[in-house]
Amino acid sequence: MIRGGSMTHARIPLGGAALLVLCGATGLAEAEVYRCEQHGRIVYTDRSCTGGRIERPDPHPSGRLNPAAQQAQADRIRRWERESAIAEATQRQADRQWLENHAREKRIEDAYQRREIMAGMTTAQIRQLLGTPDRIGKSASAQGREERWHYPDRGDGRRIVRFREGRVIAYDNAGRQQR
Structure with missing residues (x-):
């Protein structure tokens, strides 16, 4: 508009339709x-x-997620992190348990090779080391089923080997109890 020889600027509002036309013209429309x-x-x-x-x-295509999708993605990430942490802790515990079991079995095997009795040995290992017992006593307790294998005195004293659930828990050699 021109008034009295001077120029004034008039603002022409761009409506939604005009904006879409501009976006389409400039290539900003979603593809x-x-x-x-x-x-x-x-x-x-x-x-x-x-x-x-x-x-x-x-x-x-815009590279952005809507708020609901962002929240769902954040929830999935938190769930994955929580499940991963639990899985890692479980695996660490399993690894630790395996190492403890392996070390114990190695100590038992070493004692067996030295022909010594050790807590944790199986009935089969004791039978191979000492032979068949003269007498077997059986009992049950709150801790489980127990057996006492009695061996005769062969010059090195009598032996009693106690088992719980098939594993040595203690033995007595010539009156000296070993655990």
Whole structure:
């Protein structure tokens, strides 16, 4: 508008329709984006994938998730982190238990090789070391089923080996109890 020889600027509001026209004219309108694999790398393009590439329309071409999707993604990440932490702790515990068991079995095997009796040995190992017992006493307790194997005095004293659930828990050699 011109008034009295001077120029004044008039503001012309751009409505929603005018804005869409401008966006379309400038190429800012939303378009499909494709996620393709090319030479082992992921490539994003506005054209369909060709050749042996994978074609997947990108659900978020703007690169942003809506708030509900962001919250869902954050929840999935927190759940994954929590489950991962639990799995790692469980694996550490299993590894620790395996190492303890392996070390105990190694000590038992070493004692067996030295022909010594040790807590944790099996009935089969004791039978191989000492032979068949003269007498076997059986009982049950709150801790489980127990057996006492009695061996005769062979010049080194009498022996009594006590088992609970098939493993040595104690033995007595010539009156000296060993655990």
